[in-house]
Amino acid sequence: MKFPLLTRPVRAAAPLVGGAVAVALLITGCGSGGDSSGGAQQPAGLTPATGLKDPATPVTITYAGAAYAADDIKPVLAAFHQEHPNITVDYQAVPFDQFNSVLSTRLSRKDATLDVYDVDMPRTDAYQARGWLTDLSKAFPDLAGQVDKASLDAATSDGKLVTMPYQTSSQLLYYNKALLKKAGVAFPSAKPGDRLTWEAVTADAKKTQQAGATYGLVFDQVNRYYQLQPLAESLGGGPGAGGDKNLTPALQTGGWEKSMDWYGSLFKDKISPRGVPVAQTPDLFASGQVAFFPGGPWWGPKFAANAKLDFGVTAYPYFEGGKAVTPTGGWSLGLNPASKKAVASEIFMKFMGLDKGGFAQYMPSLAVPPSNTAGTASFYDEKIFKDPRMAGAVDLTKYELAHTATLRARTTGYVEFEDTLSKTFDDISNGASAKSALSSATSTINQAWAKYR
Incomplete structure (x- = not known):
């Protein structure tokens, strides 16, 4: 083969x-x-x-x-x-x-x-x-x-x-204290049990923009499967692949469609910017333009290097009625x-x-x-975790790795799977219907995986 x-x-x-x-x-x-x-x-x-x-x-x-x-x-x-x-x-x-x-x-x-x-x-x-x-x-x-x-x-x-x-790896939700304070949004707790919902983050993100923030919410690895898989998983959508050897795409589920509808709305409503490459998303938060930034602890040193940036960390959010899921691997x-x-x-x-x-x-x-x-x-x-702005990051990371960390789909066809999903997420962020985009992705992946079955 x-x-x-x-x-x-x-x-x-x-x-x-x-x-x-x-x-x-x-x-x-x-x-x-x-x-x-x-x-x-x-x-x-x-x-x-x-x-x-x-x-x-x-x-x-x-x-x-x-x-x-x-x-x-x-x-x-x-x-x-x-x-x-x-x-x-x-x-x-x-x-x-x-x-x-x-x-x-x-x-x-x-x-x-x-x-x-x-x-x-x-x-x-x-x-x-x-x-x-x-x-x-x-x-x-x-x-x-x-x-x-x-x-x-x-x-x-x-x-x-x-x-x-x-x-x-694990993930945190960084937030800009100055932007939240200006908008009258309470600082979130760093305790896993007080985890925010994506719905609450969206509402607060809009408030910060009304108060002057350039962007309300920007994902670190925008349009990448690693960062976005937990959205569908939180709503019970699964990793997007199943069946024998995980060679059957499973993207046309309620969890995937609902989470991707929400994801697309971030760009439609201008809460998140279109066209910003992955390499530049941390710079937006580091420069004080973003209220909420879901990203890894490895960005702590970059953000802490800006002495004027007053930020905090909280748990990676989940959808209301769903479960807490975080990227790992x-x-x-x-x-x-x-x-x-x-x-x-x-x-x-x-x-x-x-x-x-x-x-x-x-x-x-x-x-x-x-x-x-x-x-x-x-x-x-590490020195970065002693910075008061990173307070809670250690306990959060330990908790997520022990309780919420979820690996990406394991499949021989992972290369084609991720390639297709990257394009699908890009289409959704640029205005494509989540349902039609996931349907198209299913067809593309099925064709690509035929050689493995």
């Missing part, structure tokens, strides 16, 4: 910058450098993690990443190189919007110069079906209890561990089956995901929860 190349991005867990040079290096397979002595190592999955042994001679492994910019991950790599002096990690950051096409090119041609790469969690099944992931079950047989359950589930496909989870590491440096790669994967709590302890400003349960202490001790 032939699978299509991946060409559409998924959500980025943190802002990333990168250049054409990094993309060119990845596509051409250059830049891994170093001694190829790792080629004599055993194939991935045959050496128990407890028995992983550093190479006796220098080895360089290539790591393609989209979760972090090269400068951001430097402290992690420096710590790894200090502990494993014979293994050098050549990290090649790729702009997020180009990442999947770069991976497609390299992995489809079985390029052995790419060793380790970031895997956005909902794409695990799609990558596994294409033969792009190495079975890690024997290398890491005991992850249960070491990483959170949702991350472990996302790293498993066909009953096999095929990625090493290292980072997950993040990044794992995959091992290229064509890699000739499997053991050195597994040692690095173990360092990122497991050793001493994983990579989180080395990040000076993480603001994203690690998958490793021991590593969460480093996350919750």
